[in-house]
Amino acid sequence: MWASTQTGSEAAGDGPAEDHNGDVVVLGAGIAALVAAYELELLGHRVMVLEGSERIGGRVYTHRFGTADNAPHVELGAMRIPPGHELTMRYVEKLGLKSALRPFRTILSDENNYLTTGSGYVRVKNASGPLLADLRREVPTASYGSVTLLFGAWMAAVVRAMAPAELRDNLASDLTTLLRLADRVDLTPYVHGARSDRIDLGAVFREHPELRMGCGPRLYSFLDDLLLETGTGLMYLSGGMSQIAERLADRIRGPILLGREVISLDAGCDQVSLGIRHRRHRTVRQHPAVLCTLPFSVLRQLALTGFDDDKREVIGSVDYGGATKIALHCREAFWERDGTLGGASATGGRTRQTYYPPHEGDPAQGAVLLGSYAIAEDADLLGQFPEDARHAAVIDELAPLYPQLKEPGTVLGAASIAWAGHRWSNGCTSRRWRWGKDATGRDEEMRRAARPQGRLFFAGEHCSATPAWINGAIESALGAVTAIDTALRSSR
Ligand SMILES: Cc1cc2nc3c(=O)[nH]c(=O)nc-3n(C[C@H](O)[C@H](O)[C@H](O)COP(=O)(O)OP(=O)(O)OC[C@H]3O[C@@H](n4cnc5c(N)ncnc54)[C@H](O)[C@@H]3O)c2cc1C
Secondary structure, three states, rough: OOOOOHHHHHHOOOOOOHHHOOOOEEEEEEEHHHHHHHHHHHHHEEEEEOOOOOOOEEOOEEEOOOOOOOOOOOEEEOEEEEEHHHHHHHHHHHHOHHHHHHEEEEEEOOOOOOEOOOOOEHHHOHHHHHHHHHHHOOOOOOOHHHHHHHHHHHHHHHHHOOHHHHHHHHHHHHHHHHHHHHHOOOOOOHHEEOOOOOOOHHHHHHHHHHHHHHHHHHHHHHHHHHHHHHOOEEEEEEOHHHHHHHHHHHHHHOOOOOOOOOOOOOOOOOOOOEEEEOEEEEEEEEEEEEEOOHHHHHHOOOEEEOOOOHHHHHHHHEEOOEEEEEEEEEEEOOOHHOOOOOOOEEEEOEEOOOOOOOOOHHHHHOOOEEEEEEHHHHHHHHHHHHHHHHHHHHHHOOOOOOOOOOOOOOOOEEEEEEEHOOOOOOOOEHHHHHOOOOOHHHHHHHHHHHOOOOOEEEHHHOOOOOOOOHHHHHHHHHHHHHHHHHHHOOOO
């Protein structure tokens, strides 16, 4: 048994723990790795975790503006837990974090959030008229009833707010078919709001799945994310999502060694040969079992031997989307003065989405505006700039809406990650919509991604049925734990 968990700078040194050959070496210290390490130890295995960067958590990344306990923070990676993500919830509970769960206020959820329309920025509460006018400009609408048009107008609004550019470009064609199908359904039960000018899109698609057939293949595959992310029942963790990683690490007895970059993997039948770079040193060691949770976007750049053709093909071909998040640390939450108390605006342009995260802690420490959250091709527009330039670009773009951002002393600092170019993930998440409608095809991709090579096992969101979510990372970890436990027991 190793003496203690070593994270942080303590672990970055050459600790004696590395001299031990554990039953299982886990590569990466994101959620998949930490869950797997924790569960493997519960099954009696000795575990060592090797992480290339200087922090744990991977794509769960709570950034703090300052070192004080109550310093404002922002999620530069995962920020919400959707309803139905039972595995994520199970670990939140297991780790004693249930009392930190709070309802997450999503995009366009606040009446005072803004959205861009053909008439300029409008508040959600005033948006129906301008959205209907936009719809009439975009597609033929003369033959449809008013509720069908309301459905089309809000459907167009959420696609424009959230979807990648390729879906927005195809919107007119999707809407033309969707309106035709929607007009056959009585949608009046889904109309809501003080002025009866909103429509519950989640309920419409849940109770009328036939409408999904009106979406082209791209929109069809993205629809679940779209409805999930704009729907109700989402939660966040007060204090930051990184607590999930931190609490898992606290419970792992084996060492978690940071600054250990995997540079080569040779998958043999009885052992795995692992090349690691630590500072200026390179080592190659053999281990009886290794679990690799590195994103395939990183793995395919390493020296890999002993992999069969099919495995090489899937590692090489899983597509990764981009995402860029840019947060501004502001002297105060000036947006609250004009009534915006949460949620997010669909600001469009290069910023795409602007979130107003709940500010916890001492108001004297300021508040955070998540100025820009963009995905896919949109993420590259700001992501390609050096940090200072992309921060300045967000301020410029939001200034017509929030002139305060240009006043000296308003913005105290900024932080951002362009995940597409992030050294340790080379992308935001694996892209499921590439796989289209076919559930069988998706299962097959997942099986191929997770399939071991001798004693080298695989986990990570890309090896799951819920890729792109923490839930998928956990699901894949639990699958890998079962496979590793079986393999190690059968060889004893
Ligand atoms: C911007 C963004 C928003 C998201 N929003 C949400 C959300 O709201 N809700 C949600 O549930 N999910 C969300 N996700 C997805 C979620 O964060 C991921 O699915 C999940 O965290 C992936 O975990 P993982 O363990 O599979 O991979 P990772 O977290 O990427 O872990 C892999 C680890 O391997 C390490 N590593 C990489 N290369 C090497 C190397 N060569 N040597 C050693 N170590 C290496 C990395 O540093 C990392 O720590 C979001 C992701 C992003 C990027």
